[in-house]
Amino acid sequence: MQFFWALYRKELRILSSSWILYVYLSLFLFFSGWFYYQGILSYSAWSIQAPAGTVVNVQQHLFVPLYSNMMFFLVLLLPILTMRLVAEERRQGTYSLLVTYPGSPLALLGAKYLSAFTIFLGGLLFSSIYPFTTSLWGGVEWPLLVSTYLGILLCGAAILAIGLFFSTLAEHYLVAALLTETVSLFFWLIGWVADYLPDRFSRILYGVSFYHRLRPFLLGVVDTDDALYFLNVACTLLILGYYLIYREQRS
Amino acid sequence: MVAERVCKSFGSLEVLKDVNFKVEKGEVVTLLGPNGAGKSTLMRILTGILLPTAGAVWIEGHRMDREPLLAKRHLGYLPEQTPFYAELTVREYLRFVAAAKGLNPAVQKEKVQEVLRRCDIEEFSNRRMGILSKGTLRRVGIAQAIVNDPSVLVLDEPTSGLDPAQASSFRGLILELKKQTAIVLSTHLMIDASELSDRILFMHKGQILLEDTVEGLKKRFTERDLYQVRLRTRGDVETEDSIRKVLDEIEGILEVKASPCSDPHTWTLTVFTQPGWNPTGGLLPLLTSRNWDLLELHQKTMDLEEVFGEITLAAQTRGGQ
Numbered sequence: 001m002q003f004f005w006a007l008y009r010k011e012l013r014i015l016s017s018s019w020i021l022y023v024y025l026s027l028f029l030f031f032s033g034w035f036y037y038q039g040i041l042s043y044s045a046w047s048i049q050a051p052a053g054t055v056v057n058v059q060q061h062l063f064v065p066l067y068s069n070m071m072f073f074l075v076l077l078l079p080i081l082t083m084r085l086v087a088e089e090r091r092q093g094t095y096s097l098l099v100t101y102p103g104s105p106l107a108l109l110g111a112k113y114l115s116a117f118t119i120f121l122g123g124l125l126f127s128s129i130y131p132f133t134t135s136l137w138g139g140v141e142w143p144l145l146v147s148t149y150l151g152i153l154l155c156g157a158a159i160l161a162i163g164l165f166f167s168t169l170a171e172h173y174l175v176a177a178l179l180t181e182t183v184s185l186f187f188w189l190i191g192w193v194a195d196y197l198p199d200r201f202s203r204i205l206y207g208v209s210f211y212h213r214l215r216p217f218l219l220g221v222v223d224t225d226d227a228l229y230f231l232n233v234a235c236t237l238l239i240l241g242y243y244l245i246y247r248e249q250r251s
Numbered sequence: 252m253v254a255e256r257v258c259k260s261f262g263s264l265e266v267l268k269d270v271n272f273k274v275e276k277g278e279v280v281t282l283l284g285p286n287g288a289g290k291s292t293l294m295r296i297l298t299g300i301l302l303p304t305a306g307a308v309w310i311e312g313h314r315m316d317r318e319p320l321l322a323k324r325h326l327g328y329l330p331e332q333t334p335f336y337a338e339l340t341v342r343e344y345l346r347f348v349a350a351a352k353g354l355n356p357a358v359q360k361e362k363v364q365e366v367l368r369r370c371d372i373e374e375f376s377n378r379r380m381g382i383l384s385k386g387t388l389r390r391v392g393i394a395q396a397i398v399n400d401p402s403v404l405v406l407d408e409p410t411s412g413l414d415p416a417q418a419s420s421f422r423g424l425i426l427e428l429k430k431q432t433a434i435v436l437s438t439h440l441m442i443d444a445s446e447l448s449d450r451i452l453f454m455h456k457g458q459i460l461l462e463d464t465v466e467g468l469k470k471r472f473t474e475r476d477l478y479q480v481r482l483r484t485r486g487d488v489e490t491e492d493s494i495r496k497v498l499d500e501i502e503g504i505l506e507v508k509a510s511p512c513s514d515p516h517t518w519t520l521t522v523f524t525q526p527g528w529n530p531t532g533g534l535l536p537l538l539t540s541r542n543w544d545l546l547e548l549h550q551k552t553m554d555l556e557e558v559f560g561e562i563t564l565a566a567q568t569r570g571g572q
Contacts, residue, residue, distance in 0.1 A: 006350030010339075017338040093334035097395075100298045101351045102323040249302050251261065 003103030004111045011085070011115030021119060024080050028073070028123045035069045036130045058139040064218045066130065067148050071155060071214060074120075075188050078156060079180035081119055082163025085112040086241075087173040105245040109164065109238060116160050124152065144220035151217020154230035155210055159184045161237035168241040184210070252297065252403045252433055256306035259292055259457075266292045267303070267457045274433040276402065279425070281444045282437040284454035285563050290437045291407075293454070297435060298328045298405050311402050324353055327396035327432075331407040333388040337381030341372060341391055344380060345398055352399040366394040370424065386417040393421075397428060404434045410443055422446055441559060453562050461562060468562075475505055476528055480520040481512070481547035482538065494518055497541075501533035517546070 015021050043062045050056050086109075089095035098108065131145050163180040170176040191209030194202035206212045213226045252274045259267040267289045274280045282290045295301040297308055299315050299322065308315040313322035336344060342363060349359040367373045370390040375383060380391065389412070396404060409425060410418035418440075425434065425447055438444055444451060445465050453461040453468075461468070488494045491509040498507045498520070506523040530548060538545050 002353050003351050006347055009350075010336075010347045013343065014336060014338050092336075093330065093332055094336060096295075096300055096330060097328065097334050098351075099300055100323060100326060100328045101348070102320040102353050103351060104320065249300070251301070 001107075003101060004107040007098075007103065007108065007111035008115050011112055012118060015081075015115060015119055020080055020084065024077060024119065025123055025126070027077055029126055031073050032066075032070045032127050032130070035066050035073075039063075039066045055139070058134060059141050059144045059220070062134065063131070063145065063148060067152060067218055068211070068214070070127065071152055072188065072211075074152070074156060075159060075184045075210070076181065078120065078159045079163050079177040079184070081116040082160055082167050082180060083173040083177035084167065085116060085164055086167040087170050087176045091172065099249075105242055108245070109168070109241050113160060113164050113238065116164070117157065120156050120160060121153070124149065124156075141220070147217050147220045147222050150222060151214045151226075154217075154227055155214050158210070158230045158233040158237075161234040161241075165237040165241045165244075168244045252435065253309040254293075254297065254306070255309065257293070257296060257303045257308065258305040259289075259296060259301065260304045265457060267296070270306070270457075270459055272452055272459065272462065274403065274435055276431065276433050277429060278449045279429050279434040279436060279447050280450045280452060281448040282435065282452050282454055283444055283559060288454040289457040290454055294405060294407050294435075294437055298326060299323055324399065325402040327399065327401035327404045329392045329396045329404070329406045329409060331411060333385075333392035335380040335383075335388055335391065337379065340377050340379055341383070342367070342376040344391065345394055348395040349398045354399055362398055366398050369397070370394040385412050386414065389413060389417070389421065393424065397432075401432060404428060404432045406434060406436045408438055408440075409436065410438075410440060418442075455563070475523045476526055477551045478520075478522040478524065478530070479547065479549055479551050480522055480534075480545070482518055482520070483514070483544040483546060484516045484518065485542055486516050487541065494520075497537070498522065498534075501537060503528040503533060
């Protein structure tokens with residue numbers, strides 16, 4: 001475990017002193033802030049148009065659009081956090097040295113994964129300012145927000161695992177980022193294609209679509225099926241990453 | 252460290268064949284051989300980066316493929332290019348390595364301070380690694396290798412890219428480390444091999460062809476005397492072959508290598524002779540009779556570089572046959 005924590009601290013130190021953290025946080029906070037601002041404008045418009053005495057649901061008309069937009073933006077942004085994790089170590093030659101230290105490939109991947117997850121979590125904590133601000137003028141349903149954040153964490157965990165896998169596979173970090181971006185976007189958008197397909201196909205596509213698996217969480221429904229799907233994707237990709245390292249040693 | 256019947260193949264390509272050797276504490280063993288001999292692959296197997304197709308590597312009784320974490324606890328490795336994290340300071344980097352190598356947190360700080368002092372990099376400890384010179388980085392590289400007091404140190408081209416003064420002081424450091432460590436070294440620099448090695452393993456085509464001390468190797472290949480000769484002819488011989496033919500007739504001369512100098516009719520010769528050959532016996536009378544001028548004649552002692560050349564040539568000839 002000492003290797004794991006040493007590597008985890010090192011990864012956080014390197015991420016925090018590189019441009020990656022600042023670019024990630026600036027873009028994330030800027031766009032999520034902008035989505036929130038747009039959400040407030042739309043919510044106001046809904047409220048004005050609503051019949052007198054009707055309270056427009058905050059979760060449905062403000063937070064669902066806000067967090068689904070935020071997650072879509074995270075699909076584009078999260079590959080930045082994972083792209084360098086292994087690919088850059090390989091490029092710099094530090095990877096060969098790292099594997100001579102007494103740590104298992106699992107600890108190596110785990111520490112790198114957790115460091116990226118920590119930054120992701122940190123960004124999400126910043127975003128909690130939106131519901132807190134909204135709660136000042138009322139109407140926030142906190143249990144629904146807990147479910148929303150749980151969904152975003154699980155979906156993010158799956159995307160980070162895809163990113164780490166491609167960082168282990170690719171020679172260059174930009175290739176890793178591009179592959180992660182492509183695959184994550186594919187799984188995000190695939191549900192939209194499903195709308196135009198016959199029922200038996202669309203059911204399969206809805207089943208693998210990140211967006212359709214996330215949507216129940218945004219509406220306050222914690223379905224273990226959806227949670228397990230995201231965890232399954234994350235674990236499978238981490239195991240595949242482990243297999244790549246294992247195979248490389250025996251090549 | 253023990254390498255026992257180590258074999259490695261990449262697909263159908265056999266890179267290492269049945270490599271066996273042992274390195275004890277207090278000993279430096281050097282891997283020598285031409286490019287493609289399998290040295291780098293062997294180094295990667297010794298350090299656990301690659302696993303052998305057959306055979307095993309043992310460090311302090313732990314088999315690398317079965318107990319990698321225990322084996323690696325006793326290992327220090329310095330790759331050919333010192334890898335570094337540009338964002339970290341030297342001290343942060345060494346603290347990370349000390350922790351990653353499983354050092355007790357209570358002694359990490361003290362240990363890092365000790366290696367900083369030992370490798371003479373204390374003044375750079377708070378500088379970022381991205382701005383360090385190659386020589387300083389090399390010292391940081393050795394510091395990370397020894398921070399866990401390893402029983403086995405594997406050094407790949409340890410002085411490559413260093414200026415002569417840095418290389419000399421680096422060799423001094425390696426000799427000092429040798430007192431409590433078994434060292435395996437791979438190098439192309441004969442000065443490193445001859446100054447540091449207790450034993451040399453000469454590799455060729457994935458096998459250990461020869462194993463001997465530096466002195467032993469020199470002795471094997473100095474069964475012939477070597478002379479450096481420079482002479483001016485009168486234009487009566489014009490080709491390297493013809494001058495070689497003339498000299499080959501002298502008793503005691505085994506082999507002549509001739510190359511023309513820039514001055515007209517002037518030749519530089521490398522002459523291999525039987526041990527104890529006397530130039531006054533056959534060479535000087537020939538020169539007098541042909542009216543050739545002797546410009547230079549001296550006996551050379553074979554250095555390790557020439558021995559290396561001889562072994563490589565012999566190995567290639569044998570391989571060709």
